[in-house]
Amino acid sequence: xxxxxxxxxxxxxxxxxxxxxxxxxxxxxxxxxxxxxxxxxxxxxxxxxxxxxxxxxxxxxxxxxxxxxxxxxxxxxxxxxxxxxxxxxxxxxxxxxxxxxxxxxxxxxxxxxxxxxxxxxxxxxxxxxxxxxxxxxxxxxxxxxxxxxxxxxxxxxxxxxxxxxxxxxxxxxxxxxxxxxxxxxxxxxxxxxxxxxxxxxxxxxxxxxxxxxxxxxxxxxxxxxxxxxxxxxxxxxxxxxxxxxxxxxxxxxxxxxxxxxxxxxxxxxxxxxxxxxxxxxxxxxxxxxxxxxxxxxxxxxxxxxxxxxxxxxxxxxxxxxxxxxxxxxxxxxxxxxxx
Numbered sequence: 001x002x003x004x005x006x007x008x009x010x011x012x013x014x015x016x017x018x019x020x021x022x023x024x025x026x027x028x029x030x031x032x033x034x035x036x037x038x039x040x041x042x043x044x045x046x047x048x049x050x051x052x053x054x055x056x057x058x059x060x061x062x063x064x065x066x067x068x069x070x071x072x073x074x075x076x077x078x079x080x081x082x083x084x085x086x087x088x089x090x091x092x093x094x095x096x097x098x099x100x101x102x103x104x105x106x107x108x109x110x111x112x113x114x115x116x117x118x119x120x121x122x123x124x125x126x127x128x129x130x131x132x133x134x135x136x137x138x139x140x141x142x143x144x145x146x147x148x149x150x151x152x153x154x155x156x157x158x159x160x161x162x163x164x165x166x167x168x169x170x171x172x173x174x175x176x177x178x179x180x181x182x183x184x185x186x187x188x189x190x191x192x193x194x195x196x197x198x199x200x201x202x203x204x205x206x207x208x209x210x211x212x213x214x215x216x217x218x219x220x221x222x223x224x225x226x227x228x229x230x231x232x233x234x235x236x237x238x239x240x241x242x243x244x245x246x247x248x249x250x251x252x253x254x255x256x257x258x259x260x261x262x263x264x265x266x267x268x269x270x271x272x273x274x275x276x277x278x279x280x281x282x283x284x285x286x287x288x289x290x291x292x293x294x295x296x297x298x299x300x301x302x303x304x305x306x307x308x309x310x311x312x313x314x315x316x317x318x319x320x321x322x323x324x325x326x327x328x329x330x331x332x333x334x335x336x337x338x339x
């Protein structure tokens with residue numbers, strides 16, 4: 001049953017209902033469930049480890065999430081900074097792409113199978129860009145709701161489509177300075193020697209710097225391990241992941257009674273999150289039970305006060321990440337659609 005603590009105060013609008021129905025269809029196929037259920041076992045099959053990822057959570061250096069104001073030009077709450085001026089997490093975010101999820105899963109692989117302070121060396125795992133029944137490929141790790149299709153001129157399997165999505169994701173990540181693809185475009189086995197780069201991006205490090213698993217004394221932003229182990233990474237949209245990262249970081253804001261408070265200007269300029277995707281993501285994450293929100297600055301009738309409407313107190317509900325993401329998400333969406 002859906003979580004009784006979710007906020008069901010207002011039914012979805014007609015436009016919201018159409019969006020929720022489309023989202024439920026995308027993740028409701030048996031093929032997508034099979035993919036999501038298989039990803040973590042596939043990660044475990046890459047070698048010994050997993051303990052640090054499970055006990056520590058998924059960690060990343062703050063520069064992945066937050067960009068310092070001294071590198072940004074002035075903006076307003078009406079338009080987010082250009083992508084090249086955003087931190088990597090929102091620079092590569094896209095409603096249709098898989099770049100953010102691909103990078104987070106690559107971090108998870110490194111943190112599960114490498115010692116703290118060690119380089120990722122992803123090529124040692126032998127993960128192919130396509131893979132097959134007898135070999136692991138990125139389409140077995142990055143679950144995307146691609147469907148099998150054919151036309152008069154070309155036939156693409158669902159695996160081919162997922163591989164194409166991963167290739168596009170790696171191109172985006174390379175442009176953002178998060179991975180290095182040594183081979184030239186079109187070269188055979190181009191992605192076999194993929195190098196994972198520092199998650200803060202080239203703008204922060206000054207030059208490409210190979211990724212190393214953060215040491216215990218490194219300041220990091222932490223997402224609960226269930227984000228990976230229970231498949232939330234595959235079912236959340238990029239804007240929702242960006243909001244979770246902002247709450248986990250709360251850089252540029254402060255903590256108040258265990259809740260993160262991030263001013264609207266900081267959310268926009270330093271995190272690169274526009275108020276429209278923020279508002280939508282906040283609502284859906286509440287439905288999924290992944291965050292608690294304390295609203296402030298509202299009139300008795302529920303209208304937001306102009307000067308405080310975006311400064312809500314938000315905290316992660318770590319316990320909810322321990323539930324299977326796909327199951328909880330489908331329950332929450334179905335409940336909202338049926339209202």
